[in-house]
Amino acid sequence: MELSVIILSYNVQHYVWQCIDSVLAGVEGLKAEVILVDNASSDETLVSITQDFPQVTLIANEENIGFSRAYNQAVKQAKGTYLCILNPDTVVGESLFKTLLKPSMTHRQMGAIGTQFIDGRGCFLPECKRVVPTPLGSLRKLLGFAGQKDLYYHDSMAPDEAGPVSILAGAFLFLKRLDYLGIDGFDEHYFMFGEDIDFSYKLLLNAKQNYYLGTEKIIHYKGESTQKNRQYLSRFYGAMVHFYKTHFSNSRFKVFLVSLLAQGLILWRGLWPKNQSTHTPSIEAVFWVSERVDLSDHLAHWLGQKVQSLNLGSFKRQTPAGLKNTPPKNALLVFDRASLTYEAIIELMSLGASHGQRFRIWHSQKQLLIGSDSSDTHGEALILG
Numbered sequence: 001m002e003l004s005v006i007i008l009s010y011n012v013q014h015y016v017w018q019c020i021d022s023v024l025a026g027v028e029g030l031k032a033e034v035i036l037v038d039n040a041s042s043d044e045t046l047v048s049i050t051q052d053f054p055q056v057t058l059i060a061n062e063e064n065i066g067f068s069r070a071y072n073q074a075v076k077q078a079k080g081t082y083l084c085i086l087n088p089d090t091v092v093g094e095s096l097f098k099t100l101l102k103p104s105m106t107h108r109q110m111g112a113i114g115t116q117f118i119d120g121r122g123c124f125l126p127e128c129k130r131v132v133p134t135p136l137g138s139l140r141k142l143l144g145f146a147g148q149k150d151l152y153y154h155d156s157m158a159p160d161e162a163g164p165v166s167i168l169a170g171a172f173l174f175l176k177r178l179d180y181l182g183i184d185g186f187d188e189h190y191f192m193f194g195e196d197i198d199f200s201y202k203l204l205l206n207a208k209q210n211y212y213l214g215t216e217k218i219i220h221y222k223g224e225s226t227q228k229n230r231q232y233l234s235r236f237y238g239a240m241v242h243f244y245k246t247h248f249s250n251s252r253f254k255v256f257l258v259s260l261l262a263q264g265l266i267l268w269r270g271l272w273p274k275n276q277s278t279h280t281p282s283i284e285a286v287f288w289v290s291e292r293v294d295l296s297d298h299l300a301h302w303l304g305q306k307v308q309s310l311n312l313g314s315f316k317r318q319t320p321a322g323l324k325n326t327p328p329k330n331a332l333l334v335f336d337r338a339s340l341t342y343e344a345i346i347e348l349m350s351l352g353a354s355h356g357q358r359f360r361i362w363h364s365q366k367q368l369l370i371g372s373d374s375s376d377t378h379g380e381a382l383i384l385g
Helices: 013-026 045-052 067-075 096-100 135-142 177-182 195-205 230-247 252-271 297-303 342-355
Strands: 003-009 032-039 057-061 082-086 110-118 162-164 172-176 209-220 285-290 307-311 331-336 358-363 368-371 380-383
Touching: 003 013, 003 067, 013 032, 013 045, 013 096, 013 342, 013 358, 013 368, 013 380, 032 045, 032 067, 045 057, 057 067, 067 177, 082 177, 096 209, 110 195, 110 342, 172 177, 172 195, 195 209, 195 230, 209 342, 331 342, 342 358
Parallel strands: 003 032, 003 082, 032 057, 110 209, 285 307, 285 331, 331 358
Antiparallel strands: 082 172, 110 172, 162 209, 358 368, 368 380
């Protein structure tokens, strides 16, 4: 077995369905397995995946055991030489896994490999490449002094570049299973935040080099399985403190300051939550991006306005960058998954980010319309049938 792709879900039925659909397209032709760990979702995730993707191995937990324990649990069953740790609100392209399995990407000192992340509006997400967050660096970030380069994110490397980085995001991690086991996997003290920082750092301590491959993109919608309440804040800042106590015990005073400040922020943001702006400009035009002219009646009714078909013509699905004339600003693009590869959709979203466009993906076999207009809030997943 070459590859085990492990996905964790919790109440994200439609997003994990799309994620698995993209993964199965990506592992076609490979000796691979897909494992879904569900942390006691109360929605119809298990029914949906069992019906539509019987080839997926399901692990159904009776309670939410958190990120770290669930992934460690699945890795014990995994048979692949390589692992891909994947969040459920992601979409991968068809050629990604084949690229990562090339000999040039799998040399002995390679630790984990990460890719470029874009959100539901096609915008780059800087957390996909980070530096080791020292206590002093985190104090500056918590206090708002985030302008300095390479303070928290690896800003000195451009999004489309590739090269060594210290810290990768847990939404996508590709590495050898033996290297995962060699650092005892994820530290199970972390419930759902900070485990990727700790994991990446342990690989560095184990003489491995983590690598950012900015030439490859995935969608990471973000926020689909996270409610930003007081419990979220406590776990987020608590994970940061645990990381420093584990790895920077010689900087006790700085760790104490981080801990003190984190507790203050939990109290402050719990009493005065940060307002998330939900205003988005009105949609000026709607484009149906497909090789098919006709829309589903359900989709046409939901869109509720005149829809223009984007004529793909001789557009090659494998080279979406060839489509240069993008629709106008504030347009909504509805991608027909039956006509477009995931790779094409990801690239078109990236190209449209600078135009302020919004995107949805239409899955005709499920009558599912899915997308997100902000990486800070829940997206939209609608069954229109």
